[in-house]
Amino acid sequence: MESEPHRQEPENDLLSLFVLPLEIGSRMYDAEDLEEQGVPGLLDGLPADTQRVLLHHARTLISIKPELGYHFLFMSKALLERIDLSSLEEWVSLVLDIFDVKGLNPAKEFILELDRHPLFAQYWGKGVSFHEVGGILGNYVNALGHRNFHLEPSPIHYTDTLTIYLPERISTFPLKEDNALLYKIMVTHKSLQADLGTYRLNPKEIPAIETAAGSEVHEHPNQTKAPPLLRFFTLFPDHVLAEDLFNFMETIRIEGWIEAQLPGLFREMKRLKKELGMKRPDSSDLPGKSRIMENLIMQWLGNSQPFKETDLGEMVRKIRRLSGSLNRPEATVQDTAYAVTKAFRTINEIPGFYKPIAPVSFMGILKPEDAERGRRKRREATRVQFREELAKMLEDFPQCEQVEIEIPGTDDAHSSKSKTPSQQQIPHELLLDGNPVPVPEAMRKIITEIYEDLGAIPGAYMAIADDMSGHSFRSLCQTPTGTSNVLSEHGKGVHVYDEWDYRRKGYRKRWVLLRESDAATGDPAFANNVLERYRGMIQTIKRQFERIQTAQRLLKKQKEGDRVDLDAAIEALTDGRAGLTPSERVFSQIRRDRRDIATAFLIDLSGSTKGWINDMERTALLILSEALQVLKDRFAIYGFSGRTRKRCELFRIKGIEEAYGEPVKERISGLSPLDYTRMGPPIRHVTGILRRIEARTRLMITLSDGKPDDYDIYKGSYGIEDTRQALLESREAGIHPFCITIDKAEHSYLSHMYGPANYVFIDDIAKLPVRIPEIYRKLTT
Amino acid sequence: MLNQVKPIEAYFIEDEPYYLSSGREIDIFTQAYRNHLPVLLKGPTGCGKTRFMEYMAWRLKRPLLTVACHDDLTSGDLVGRYLIQENETVWMDGPLARAVKTGGLCYLDEIVEARKDTTVVIHPLTDDRRILPMEKKGEILRADPEFMLILSFNPGYQSIMKDLKPSTRQRFVSLEFDYPEEAGETAIVTREAGVDEETARRLVHLGHMTRNLKEKGLDEGGSTRLLINAGKLIQSGIPPRDACLSAIAYTLSDDVEMQRSMDEMISSLF
Structure with missing residues (x-):
C-alpha cells in the first residue's frame, strides 16, 4: 500500500509536511491514519500555483503549531471560496495572532468556523455570496436575452450554455457593491458567450484556418469528432496559449456588444477592470510568451505599462490591432478564430514555453465539451418543440396525406459566416403546399434558436413533424403486462371515462378506468414542521387574504x-x-362581498415530482390550506397519478365540504410520487365533482410538473390534446380551469392546452409556497 | 351649467394623432367600419389601443366618444337619463346614444371593468339590427350608418372575474394589438417623450428585458406607455436611473428582489 507509484511528487506530498506521529487533541495520528482521512488528496484539483501558495502557508502554521496546519489543510478549499488567494497571508497572520493571544482552541475555532466566525466577517465581510445575488441575477440574465439560463454555484466559473456556474462567494474588492458587480459582469459575460456564439465555431472553417495558420499547424485525424472549438485549440502546438488568446479575444468581442447595448454596464466594467489590473501579480520573471500575454491583459484592463524591449512592444501593438477589429457588432467567432491564429504566429516567434498567466476572474474558463453537451440538450428540446408547433399548424390541413412544407430563404442561410440572429432573416411565413402561412410567435422563437444553432432548419425536422401531426401516425401503444396494474370496471369507486383521440377527432368510448379513493396518511411531523418553519409566511399570507375578505x-x-x-x-x-x-x-x-367560490386543487403525483418538488408541493398545500381558513372559501384537494388507461388513480386529500384538520394535514404529509401523468381522466372526474357544487364561481387549479405523459400512447400530442379536450369540457360546464406548471422553461403546449392567461409556470420550485396562495388570491379577486 | 353640453363637433379630432401602424389593423378597421361591423381591440395595457382609436377617428373623420369603463358604470351612463333644469325635466343623451345619433365612433375602453349588465345594452347594436332601445324614453334609436362601436379588452388579466362572455365576444371583429417592433417602438418613444434616439433605444431595450420576464416573476412587461413616461421624466431632468426605477421598476413589481433585478438591468443600460 505504502509504495503506490501514483503518489504525488515529494514537494506536494502533504504527509511530508508533518512530523509523525501527529498529535491532535488527545490523539496521535500516524501516516496511515492521515491517509485514511484523505490528507494526501486535500488539495487535489486546485491549480498548481494555488497549491504552492497553500503549502507555503500550511508550512508556516505547522512550524508554529502542527494542529493548526492540519485543520487549515482540511478547510483550505472552502476557505478559498470565501477569500482571495492574495488575502490568505492576512488570514494566516490573524490565525497566529489569535493563537498567540488566546491559545490553541480559539485559533482552531477561527479556522473551522470560516466566515461564520465574527472576526472573519469583520475582516472579509465585504464579500458577497452567491445566495445573496443569485435570485436577482437570475431574473437579470433571463431578461437579458431570449434564452433562459440557470445559475449555480461552483468552484469553476464557466457556462455550458444552459447553466452559468458562478463562485460561491466573491470578496475580491473592499466594497460590497463592487463584488456584486463582479458577479453581474460574470453572468453577463457568460450569457453573451452563449448568445454571441463563442462555442459555435463553424467546423467547416477548420481546414481554412489550418491553411491560414501555416505549416506549424495541423489537425490530428482523430480529432474530427470533437467539438469544433476543441479541434481549433488542438490545431496549435501550444493549445493552452491558443485557448488563453481565444478567451481574451472573445472577451473583447463580447465587450464590444456590451459597449453598444449596455453602456451603463460597460462604464462600470471599465472601472472594475482597472481595479482588477492593480491586483495582478508581478510578471517580471515570467517567460517571454507569458509576458506578452500579461502585457496584453494589462493594457486591456487599462493599466498599461509599455515594454522596454521595442520588439516585444511592437508585437503587443500588432496583436492589439488584431483584437481591436473584433470590437465591431458584426464580428463573429470565426473572426476571433482568425485573429487568434495570427496572434499565435506572432507570439510563437518568441522562443521558450508559455506559462499560463493569472486568469481574469470574470472571463472564466472555456469548456467546449460541456458546451457541446449543453447545446445538444438545447437542440433536442428545440427540435421537439419545433415538431410540436409544426404539427399543430399542420392540423389545419387534415385533408391531405402529404403536406409540402417549405421555408422561404433557407438556401442562403447556409452562408459560411454564422450571423447573429438579429441579422438573420427569420422567415415570417412558411409555405404549406405552396400557400404562405404566417409563423406564430412561439414558433418564431424556436426557429430563431434553430437558426442560431444550425444556420438552417434541417429537412428531417419537417418530415418528423408531418409524422406527428397524425397523417401517418405510428402507434406507440404498449400495454404493460400483468393484471395487478388494471382496475376492474366494477371495483369500488371506479369510474369509466371517454378519452379524446385527436387523430380521429372523436372520443374513444368507455376507454379509461379511474378510481377515486382516500389518500394515505403520512407522518404528521412533516405538517407540524412546515407550519412551524413557515409561520411568518403563513401570517403574511393570511393578512393578505384578510384584506380580500374585508374588501x-x-x-x-x-x-x-x-x-x-x-x-x-x-x-x-x-x-x-x-x-x-x-x-x-x-x-x-x-x-x-360574499365570496361564493368553490375550488378544487388537482395535484400531480407522477414519478417525476419525486424529491424536492413533492416536498414543496406538500409544503405549498399546507400553507395554502392554512391561509384559506381566513377566507372560508370551499376547497378540495385531490392527487392524481396514472398507469395506462386501465388504472388512473385519484386520491381524495380533502373533500370539498370536509373541514380542514388533522386528518387532512396527515394526508397532505403522506403524499408521495407514484407513476405517470394521465391528466384527462382526473380533470373529467373533478369537473363532475365541481359540477354538482352550488357556487357562483367554480375553479379547478391543476398543479403539475410538465406535459401529460403515461406509459402507453398518452404522450406528445395525444396526451396534450386529450388534456385540452378535458379542459374544454370543464369550461363548458362553467368551471374555470387554471394550471400551475413547475418547469424550467415555458412551453408553447401550455398555452395550447390551457389557453393563454389560463396558466402560469414556476421555474423556481422554492417559490411554490409563496406563489400558489398569491395566484389563488389574484384569480379570485 | 348642465345644458352646456359639448357640441358633437368638439369630438372630432382635428390634428393627425401620431400613430405608427404595425400591421393591417388600419385596413381591417376601415373595412369593418364600412361594413357596419363592431370591433374588439385586444392587447396588453399601454400598447397603443387608445391612440389607434384617435387615429382612426381622425382618419375616418368621425367624432370619437370614449367611455372609460369602471365598475359603477350603468346602462344609464351610456344611454342617457332625465335631468332637471329650471323646474323641468330634460332628457340628456349618454355618449352611446349621441354616437348612435350622430354617426360617431363610440369607444368603450376596458369593457370588462364595467358592470356585467352594461354589456347587454350594446348587444342589439352589434348585430344587423343596429338599434339602441332607450327604455326610459320608450324609444328605439336606429343607428346612423356611420355609427360604430368599439370595445377594448386586455386578455392578459388572469382573473376569472375579468373575462368577456362569449355571447358578447362573438359579435365583434377582433384586432390583436401588441407592443410595436423595436425600431417602431424606438420611434414612438423618441417622439412621444421627446428624448433623443439613443435614450429611446435604451428604454425600448429595457422594455424588452422586462417583457422577457412576463410570467417569470412579472405579471406583465413594461408597456410602451411606461417607457414613454420614463422618457418624459428623463427629458425633464430626472437622472435616467431614478426615472426608470420610478416609472418602470416600481410600477411593475412590489417584490424587492424583482425590483433589484430591474435595477440591475437599468444600471446596465444607463
Whole structure:
C-alpha cells in the first residue's frame, strides 16, 4: 500500500509536511491514519500555483503549531471560496495572532468556523455570496436575452450554455457593491458567450484556418469528432496559449456588444477592470510568451505599462490591432478564430514555453465539451418543440396525406459566416403546399434558436413533424403486462371515462378506468414542521387574504340601505317629473362581498415530482390550506397519478365540504410520487365533482410538473390534446380551469392546452409556497 | 351649467394623432367600419389601443366618444337619463346614444371593468339590427350608418372575474394589438417623450428585458406607455436611473428582489 507509484511528487506530498506521529487533541495520528482521512488528496484539483501558495502557508502554521496546519489543510478549499488567494497571508497572520493571544482552541475555532466566525466577517465581510445575488441575477440574465439560463454555484466559473456556474462567494474588492458587480459582469459575460456564439465555431472553417495558420499547424485525424472549438485549440502546438488568446479575444468581442447595448454596464466594467489590473501579480520573471500575454491583459484592463524591449512592444501593438477589429457588432467567432491564429504566429516567434498567466476572474474558463453537451440538450428540446408547433399548424390541413412544407430563404442561410440572429432573416411565413402561412410567435422563437444553432432548419425536422401531426401516425401503444396494474370496471369507486383521440377527432368510448379513493396518511411531523418553519409566511399570507375578505363595496341603486344614493334619487325624481314611474332603488349600501367560490386543487403525483418538488408541493398545500381558513372559501384537494388507461388513480386529500384538520394535514404529509401523468381522466372526474357544487364561481387549479405523459400512447400530442379536450369540457360546464406548471422553461403546449392567461409556470420550485396562495388570491379577486 | 353640453363637433379630432401602424389593423378597421361591423381591440395595457382609436377617428373623420369603463358604470351612463333644469325635466343623451345619433365612433375602453349588465345594452347594436332601445324614453334609436362601436379588452388579466362572455365576444371583429417592433417602438418613444434616439433605444431595450420576464416573476412587461413616461421624466431632468426605477421598476413589481433585478438591468443600460 505504502509504495503506490501514483503518489504525488515529494514537494506536494502533504504527509511530508508533518512530523509523525501527529498529535491532535488527545490523539496521535500516524501516516496511515492521515491517509485514511484523505490528507494526501486535500488539495487535489486546485491549480498548481494555488497549491504552492497553500503549502507555503500550511508550512508556516505547522512550524508554529502542527494542529493548526492540519485543520487549515482540511478547510483550505472552502476557505478559498470565501477569500482571495492574495488575502490568505492576512488570514494566516490573524490565525497566529489569535493563537498567540488566546491559545490553541480559539485559533482552531477561527479556522473551522470560516466566515461564520465574527472576526472573519469583520475582516472579509465585504464579500458577497452567491445566495445573496443569485435570485436577482437570475431574473437579470433571463431578461437579458431570449434564452433562459440557470445559475449555480461552483468552484469553476464557466457556462455550458444552459447553466452559468458562478463562485460561491466573491470578496475580491473592499466594497460590497463592487463584488456584486463582479458577479453581474460574470453572468453577463457568460450569457453573451452563449448568445454571441463563442462555442459555435463553424467546423467547416477548420481546414481554412489550418491553411491560414501555416505549416506549424495541423489537425490530428482523430480529432474530427470533437467539438469544433476543441479541434481549433488542438490545431496549435501550444493549445493552452491558443485557448488563453481565444478567451481574451472573445472577451473583447463580447465587450464590444456590451459597449453598444449596455453602456451603463460597460462604464462600470471599465472601472472594475482597472481595479482588477492593480491586483495582478508581478510578471517580471515570467517567460517571454507569458509576458506578452500579461502585457496584453494589462493594457486591456487599462493599466498599461509599455515594454522596454521595442520588439516585444511592437508585437503587443500588432496583436492589439488584431483584437481591436473584433470590437465591431458584426464580428463573429470565426473572426476571433482568425485573429487568434495570427496572434499565435506572432507570439510563437518568441522562443521558450508559455506559462499560463493569472486568469481574469470574470472571463472564466472555456469548456467546449460541456458546451457541446449543453447545446445538444438545447437542440433536442428545440427540435421537439419545433415538431410540436409544426404539427399543430399542420392540423389545419387534415385533408391531405402529404403536406409540402417549405421555408422561404433557407438556401442562403447556409452562408459560411454564422450571423447573429438579429441579422438573420427569420422567415415570417412558411409555405404549406405552396400557400404562405404566417409563423406564430412561439414558433418564431424556436426557429430563431434553430437558426442560431444550425444556420438552417434541417429537412428531417419537417418530415418528423408531418409524422406527428397524425397523417401517418405510428402507434406507440404498449400495454404493460400483468393484471395487478388494471382496475376492474366494477371495483369500488371506479369510474369509466371517454378519452379524446385527436387523430380521429372523436372520443374513444368507455376507454379509461379511474378510481377515486382516500389518500394515505403520512407522518404528521412533516405538517407540524412546515407550519412551524413557515409561520411568518403563513401570517403574511393570511393578512393578505384578510384584506380580500374585508374588501367592501359600495352598492348603488339598492331598494334599501344606510344612505340615499344621490345619483339614483335625482334620477328617480326627474323620471317622476318626466312622467315615468320613478325607481324605488334610491339607496346605497356598503356591503362586504360574499365570496361564493368553490375550488378544487388537482395535484400531480407522477414519478417525476419525486424529491424536492413533492416536498414543496406538500409544503405549498399546507400553507395554502392554512391561509384559506381566513377566507372560508370551499376547497378540495385531490392527487392524481396514472398507469395506462386501465388504472388512473385519484386520491381524495380533502373533500370539498370536509373541514380542514388533522386528518387532512396527515394526508397532505403522506403524499408521495407514484407513476405517470394521465391528466384527462382526473380533470373529467373533478369537473363532475365541481359540477354538482352550488357556487357562483367554480375553479379547478391543476398543479403539475410538465406535459401529460403515461406509459402507453398518452404522450406528445395525444396526451396534450386529450388534456385540452378535458379542459374544454370543464369550461363548458362553467368551471374555470387554471394550471400551475413547475418547469424550467415555458412551453408553447401550455398555452395550447390551457389557453393563454389560463396558466402560469414556476421555474423556481422554492417559490411554490409563496406563489400558489398569491395566484389563488389574484384569480379570485 | 348642465345644458352646456359639448357640441358633437368638439369630438372630432382635428390634428393627425401620431400613430405608427404595425400591421393591417388600419385596413381591417376601415373595412369593418364600412361594413357596419363592431370591433374588439385586444392587447396588453399601454400598447397603443387608445391612440389607434384617435387615429382612426381622425382618419375616418368621425367624432370619437370614449367611455372609460369602471365598475359603477350603468346602462344609464351610456344611454342617457332625465335631468332637471329650471323646474323641468330634460332628457340628456349618454355618449352611446349621441354616437348612435350622430354617426360617431363610440369607444368603450376596458369593457370588462364595467358592470356585467352594461354589456347587454350594446348587444342589439352589434348585430344587423343596429338599434339602441332607450327604455326610459320608450324609444328605439336606429343607428346612423356611420355609427360604430368599439370595445377594448386586455386578455392578459388572469382573473376569472375579468373575462368577456362569449355571447358578447362573438359579435365583434377582433384586432390583436401588441407592443410595436423595436425600431417602431424606438420611434414612438423618441417622439412621444421627446428624448433623443439613443435614450429611446435604451428604454425600448429595457422594455424588452422586462417583457422577457412576463410570467417569470412579472405579471406583465413594461408597456410602451411606461417607457414613454420614463422618457418624459428623463427629458425633464430626472437622472435616467431614478426615472426608470420610478416609472418602470416600481410600477411593475412590489417584490424587492424583482425590483433589484430591474435595477440591475437599468444600471446596465444607463
